[in-house]
Amino acid sequence: MGIYRGKISDDDIVSAVKTEVIPIIEQMEQAFNEGNFMQADEIRYKEDMSALGLNLIRLGLEDVLYDPKSKSIYTSNTNASVKVSAGWYCGE
Numbered sequence: 001m002g003i004y005r006g007k008i009s010d011d012d013i014v015s016a017v018k019t020e021v022i023p024i025i026e027q028m029e030q031a032f033n034e035g036n037f038m039q040a041d042e043i044r045y046k047e048d049m050s051a052l053g054l055n056l057i058r059l060g061l062e063d064v065l066y067d068p069k070s071k072s073i074y075t076s077n078t079n080a081s082v083k084v085s086a087g088w089y090c091g092e
Contacts, residue, residue: 039054039057040052040054041053041054055067055068055069064076066084070083071083071084072084
């Protein structure tokens, strides 16, 4: 490609977008569509930050947390905690 010489054709631009940009966008789209693909401490680890010690699993709505050790659910916007009953399926 002639990008370093200041010359680039329309075909070169289309080729670069198809081979370099679109695959990255597709990977990001897939990750975001899957939702909650990483927990807070996993992201902090990848960003070289110290863990917060949040041993919680996000269940959705961005404000409902599940603590597998205590088997409780916390909803931050109502400041309510609930113990999970034996009949409730939590994927274990």
